[in-house]
Amino acid sequence: MHSDPGAGSFEVRPRELLGLADELAAQREAVRHPADRLAALGADPLEPGAFAEAFALREAHTAAALRMNQLAYAVAVAVGFAEEVTRAVATGYQAADESVADSYQSLSGRG
Structure with missing residues (x-):
């Protein structure tokens, strides 16, 4: 039986997670700009004419x-939530890596 190590x-x-978080931040900003424009369209309705169909339109x-x-x-x-979670995960793993590295250094007497 073959075993995959x-x-x-x-x-x-x-x-790489922080790079992904940066990309998500850029995507969030890219979505925000059309949202702002759409909000302006909703706030300033079209004035197509003074007849029933125009008002309905x-x-x-x-x-x-x-x-x-x-x-x-x-x-x-x-997307903002995904960015925050990605940054939190990256920060957590980075802190864990640093903690393990510090532990190894203290064991080897180089602390």
């Missing part, structure tokens, strides 16, 4: 812009 193990690279346009703003904001919040 790497099965059941993994490696965490805090520096303006209301539908405003409602769509506001809903899209809410969705974009929700995406930005979710």
